Amino acid sequence: MPADRCIITDWVVIFTMAAFSGVRKAAGEQRRGAILQAARAVFARQGYADTVVEDIATQAGIGKGTLYLYFPSKEQIYLAALLEEARQLDTDSRAAMSAAATWRDKLGAYLKVRLDYFGAHQDFLRIYMTEFRGMCMQGKPFAAEFIHLVEAGEAQLAQMFAAAAARGEVRPIDPELAALTVSDITRGLMERQLRNWGRPVGVDDATFAFDILCRSLAASPTC
Amino acid sequence: MPADRCIITDWVVIFTMAAFSGVRKAAGEQRRGAILQAARAVFARQGYADTVVEDIATQAGIGKGTLYLYFPSKEQIYLAALLEEARQLDTDSRAAMSAAATWRDKLGAYLKVRLDYFGAHQDFLRIYMTEFRGMCMQGKPFAAEFIHLVEAGEAQLAQMFAAAAARGEVRPIDPELAALTVSDITRGLMERQLRNWGRPVGVDDATFAFDILCRSLAASPTC
DNA sequence: AATCAAACTGACCATCGGGTCATAAATGGA
DNA sequence: TCCATTTATGACCCGATGGTCAGTTTGATT
Numbered sequence: 067m068p069a070d071r072c073i074i075t076d077w078v079v080i081f082t083m084a085a086f087s088g089v090r091k092a093a094g095e096q097r098r099g100a101i102l103q104a105a106r107a108v109f110a111r112q113g114y115a116d117t118v119v120e121d122i123a124t125q126a127g128i129g130k131g132t133l134y135l136y137f138p139s140k141e142q143i144y145l146a147a148l149l150e151e152a153r154q155l156d157t158d159s160r161a162a163m164s165a166a167a168t169w170r171d172k173l174g175a176y177l178k179v180r181l182d183y184f185g186a187h188q189d190f191l192r193i194y195m196t197e198f199r200g201m202c203m204q205g206k207p208f209a210a211e212f213i214h215l216v217e218a219g220e221a222q223l224a225q226m227f228a229a230a231a232a233r234g235e236v237r238p239i240d241p242e243l244a245a246l247t248v249s250d251i252t253r254g255l256m257e258r259q260l261r262n263w264g265r266p267v268g269v270d271d272a273t274f275a276f277d278i279l280c281r282s283l284a285a286s287p288t289c
Numbered sequence: 290m291p292a293d294r295c296i297i298t299d300w301v302v303i304f305t306m307a308a309f310s311g312v313r314k315a316a317g318e319q320r321r322g323a324i325l326q327a328a329r330a331v332f333a334r335q336g337y338a339d340t341v342v343e344d345i346a347t348q349a350g351i352g353k354g355t356l357y358l359y360f361p362s363k364e365q366i367y368l369a370a371l372l373e374e375a376r377q378l379d380t381d382s383r384a385a386m387s388a389a390a391t392w393r394d395k396l397g398a399y400l401k402v403r404l405d406y407f408g409a410h411q412d413f414l415r416i417y418m419t420e421f422r423g424m425c426m427q428g429k430p431f432a433a434e435f436i437h438l439v440e441a442g443e444a445q446l447a448q449m450f451a452a453a454a455a456r457g458e459v460r461p462i463d464p465e466l467a468a469l470t471v472s473d474i475t476r477g478l479m480e481r482q483l484r485n486w487g488r489p490v491g492v493d494d495a496t497f498a499f500d501i502l503c504r505s506l507a508a509s510p511t512c
Numbered sequence: 513a514a515t516c517a518a519a520c521t522g523a524c525c526a527t528c529g530g531g532t533c534a535t536a537a538a539t540g541g542a
Numbered sequence: 543t544c545c546a547t548t549t550a551t552g553a554c555c556c557g558a559t560g561g562t563c564a565g566t567t568t569g570a571t572t
Contacts, residue, residue, distance in 0.1 A: 113427060115338050119530060120552095129551040131532080140530065196426045200419040203483065204336060243497045246477055254473030260426065274466045282505040342560060343522095352521040354562080363560065 098136050101126050105147040110189035113197055114144060145208055148198055151190040152215045155183050159219060169230035170284075174276060176223065177252060181272055184256055195253075195260055220245045227283070236283045244283055251275050321359050324349050328370040333412035336420055337367060368431055371421055374413040375438045378406050382442060392453035393507075397499060399446065400475060404495055407479055418476075418483055443468050450506070459506045467506055474498050 104126035108117050119140050123130040137143045162175040184191040202209045202216070223245035230236045236244070255275050327349035331340050342363050346353040360366045385398040407414040425432045425439070446468035453459045459467070478498050 118528090123551095130530095131551050132549080134531070135549070138531095196423040197420065200423050203419045203480070240493075240497070243494065246481070247474060247498070247501055250473050250477030251470060253477075254469055257426070258469070270463075271466065274463070275470070278470055278505040282501040341558085353560095354521050355519080357561070358519075361561095 094136075097128075101128075101133060101136055101143070102147040102150055105143050106151075106189040106193065109144060109147065110192040119143075141208060145212075148190065148193060149212060151187055152212055155179070156215050156219060158183060160222070163222065163226070169226055169235055170280060172226050173248065173279060176248070177255070177272060177276060180252055180256065181259070184259060188260075191256060191260055195257055220249055223248050234285055237285050239283065247282075248279060251279060317359075320351075324351075324356060324359055324366070325370040325373055328366050329374075329412040329416065332367060332370065333415040342366075364431060368435075371413065371416060372435060374410055375435055378402070379438050379442060381406060383445070386445065386449070392449055392458055393503060395449050396471065396502060399471070400478070400495060400499060403475055403479065404482070407482060411483075414479060414483055418480055443472055446471050457508055460508050462506065470505075471502060474502060 101122070105122045108121045108125050112121070117140075119133060120130045122143065123133050126133075133143070137146065159176065159179045162179045163172045166172040166175045198209070198212070202213050224241040227236060227239070227241035227244040231238055231241060252275070255271055258271055324345070328345045331344045331348050335344070340363075342356060343353050345366065346356050349356075356366070360369065382399065382402045385402045386395045389395040389398045421432070421435070425436050447464040450459060450462070450464035450467040454461055454464060475498070478494060481494055
């Protein structure tokens, strides 16, 4: 193997490989992400039915045909735009909850993650609250993974309550029902955040919700 | 006025009048109602977007053109089908709550009316939970009266809490927030009722919700 | 039986929008 | 510079559907 081939040629080889498998691919990923972001903006503003594929292309600054190089259909764009966010939320949520020690702290972490995440991703919040949740509730099969993520989140809460109940820290309630109640109240909180689009939801709102949950679930009256 | 004209002719006159102003109109009202019921069945099954106007006509057992003699558009059918039910729910709710004496009973009445009404009108429940609520949340202007009814219901709860708080029966919480919390938890209850389409929602579920609310809002720990 | 108006109907129209593809631009290696 | 390959584009296609209306049925009245 001649030494004079090493530096330059190898660099070229590496660069070429990078161009084909790395940089090119990375550029594609970036565009893909940009499309999803544009899609979220448009879907949040107009809803699924009132959105025309060309709207998304325009928002993303590309032609309609280009969209179909990255996604096979309008429906798949929609789904991908939401799944991306849902996965991230799930990840954040797990991290924050497992970092907390007591059930109260875990509950607080659950609320905080959602408040923060949805605060920073209002498009996602709006789409989810105003129509995607409903689609999941109907049996739309294409939302299967999303539904799975939501249920996983509830299961995590339920498990937390079961453990806390076993330790006598919360009343001996059905952990499933407790989890669903947390879920319901959180949803209400998020909806109100949506109503004041822009200015952050009152901290009062969140502390009230936390207070309600602690009072009604804790074993000891001290909160 | 000849007597021999009386029996027969008067009957004819009465019948004619009835035919034109009463029976005819009543028949029209009845058909209108039948259309709305058919519409609810179809919209509940397929959702707004996936419903074709002809589906509603078929379900109602009439031609598509006939629909347009009673309603000006698909959207108006949808709206009318939901408003009819929403008005009735509001009426029932007001009656039951004002019949109750204590705030606990009023709260129980609020829950019971919703449980009963939605149990008996599952199509309405499904449409409202899966898509119409979302449409209201977006600023869809055509849903204005519906939104007004929902807000009136929440205001009624808030007023109840304000009065109870003044009497020291509930903790000195923001009555608005308390009302919204009741609303949130009730919605969760209804959603679960929807999931077990058919068999009635577990009474456990409802009593759990009532219990949670009482514990977290009552002034005295006794529940 | 004849007449008439009201109620009904579904074939038809016009529009709309998701998805395609022939063509053009860009990129990069020789 | 020139060619090859990848990427981008928007005019076009076509199935779907909300709404219309010319024609039919109904049924009451004379």
